[in-house]
Amino acid sequence: MNRTGKVLAALSLGGALALTACAPTAETGNTDGGEPGAVEDSVNVGIIYSKTGPLAAEGDAYYEGLQAGLDYATDGTGQLGNFELNITYHDDGGDPDQAAAVAGELIGEDYKILAGTASSDIALTLADLAARDKVLYISGPAVSDAISGANKYTFRSGGQSMQDAATAGAFLNDLNGKQITVFAQDNTFGQGHLAAAEAALGLQGANVSNLLVPEDVTDFAAFARQLVDAKPDLIYAAWAGASSDSMWQALDRQGAFDIAPIVTGLGEAASYAAFGGASEKISFFSHYFPGAAGTDVEKEMISSVVEAGKEVGQFSPDGFVAGQMIARAVGEGGDDVEQMVTALEGWSFESPQGDATVRASDHGLVQNMYRVALSGDGKQWIPELLKTVPGEDIAPPEIVN
Structure with missing residues (x-):
């Protein structure tokens, strides 16, 4: 499976590195977003993760998994129904203040979805912003138990302590x-x-x-x-x-x-x-090691990461699942955050680790x-x-x- 085509441009935003990814329009396959057609609108998605800093290794595994997950969930198109994903990438550097500054600017620019970070401190900071500004936030490898049940708008794509x-x-x-x-x-x-x-x-x-x-x-x-x-x-x-x-x-x-x-x-x-x-x-x-699950979805993830010249890491599934969740949210909810939340609550799906469910009660991710x-x-x-x-x-x- 080929990864989603990307046009990369360097942006300066809140002191962090930002990369803008725009995917071509084509037919979709692995989503619930309805029949593909002419793009009506785009949905802005900001990925805030540790490209640098003490959690850079976790951030790299998350990023590579996310690329594979987005590619899998949209059949390499970046399109869900009539909505196109406009995804930008931002380095949190492991610093909650830096992450909050970036998130604030993205929310001000009408971003509907934020995702990422292996830092629990950053995840909880972004969860507060998500609740305040009513945007969807999907935490990454951060394991703090307090992320589950934090608020209506906060979900997680990885495990917890x-x-x-x-x-x-x-x-x-x-x-x-x-x-x-x-x-x-x-x-x-x-x-x-x-x-x-x-x-x-x-x-x-x-x-x-x-x-x-x-x-x-x-x-x-x-x-x-x-x-x-x-x-x-x-x-x-x-x-x-x-x-x-x-x-x-x-x-x-x-x-x-x-x-x-x-x-x-x-x-x-x-x-x-x-x-x-x-x-x-x-x-x-x-939590995960390459080959642990043996599922078809895991094989898709591994193949995609390896084809990109990278190695699968412990937190690659967290990124892959984030891609699946973003696709589910936009495929079912379009650009309406309230509908995105409804689409994710109680959703069961096949992840790289096997059967997974997003609990409706507290948005915890039940996984193997x-x-x-x-x-x-x-x-x-x-x-x-x-x-x-x-x-x-x-x-x-x-x-x-």
């Missing part, structure tokens, strides 16, 4: 009365995963405790020993960053793997080496996760699917406003 926690808990057959320790860094990332575990696993009867490690710690032996002494039934490790390698080595040396299953999320391929010799002892779950094994020889690391965890089994509690 409580789905991670629920998947981690699913490694035990019965959580009632079980002792689960969240082992994480004492920062926003770690605290967010702790809150998600308390909510998702506590509702199933688990007793959730925590061992939060200050970010400046470099010797993890004492903390590993605390885990061993606590003797929980399961350890949920939520960790990221340069200290990962030494942390896993400390857990291995102190015998933590002999006490309980240690469950953690499998990130991007570039991070696999950090698990080192502990990789075959860790119980991994994954995966149990994974990771093997390697120190140079090459290969994830292997062990089990698909159905989305309905790990769906977060609904938020009803």
Whole structure:
């Protein structure tokens, strides 16, 4: 499948890089937008994502997935019924103020849809703007649970922290009365995963405790020993960053793997080496890795990204689904935001990860996760699917406003 043709022009907008993409008019196929015909109007869509900054890798995977998703959902035309998508791309740089400035200008220029960002802080900022100005906002890889149920106009195209926690808990057959320790860094990332575990696993009867490690710690032996002494039934490790390698080595040396299953999320391929010799002892779950689903839609996504000379990443499906959701919104709602919202609420569709549903109550995305094994020889690391965890089994509690 060929990607949508684009005419690129550099714009200066709110200090961010903007790229304008205009698609040719042609017949559409994979949308609900009605029969194609003469273009009556265009719908402005602003993609605000991390082209640069600390989340640039996530932003790149999202961007490539989005191109594939838009191409798939419009048969490479950029047209939904009689409406053409006018899409511009803007760098948030990982900065909420920069993102808000760009969003404000786009809304002032009659943009109906905003989408993107891997930053939870940015996503929540844009969600507030969406509610205030009544535009559709589709968040990207940002995992904050607060995005679901934020307001009528905010949706998400990716997973959330409580789905991670629920998947981690699913490694035990019965959580009632079980002792689960969240082992994480004492920062926003770690605290967010702790809150998600308390909510998702506590509702199933688990007793959730925590061992939060200050970010400046470099010797993890004492903390590993605390885990061993606590003797929980399961350890949920939520960790990221340069200290990962030494942390896993400390857990291995102190015998933590002999006490309980240690469950953690499998990130991007570039991070696999950090698990080192502990990789075959860790119980991994994954939001996504290439080849995990084996669905026709996933194959379309992979083919499109590879044909563009890029690599599929963990968050490529989030971008692909955003493309599907944008197409659904415009195909059913035209340029009417209220109708777009109605079109997305309760929508079930086939995503790269299999069956997915946009919950009508809080706009959370119910989708599959995966149990994974990771093997390697120190140079090459290969994830292997062990089990698909159905989305309905790990769906977060609904938020009803």
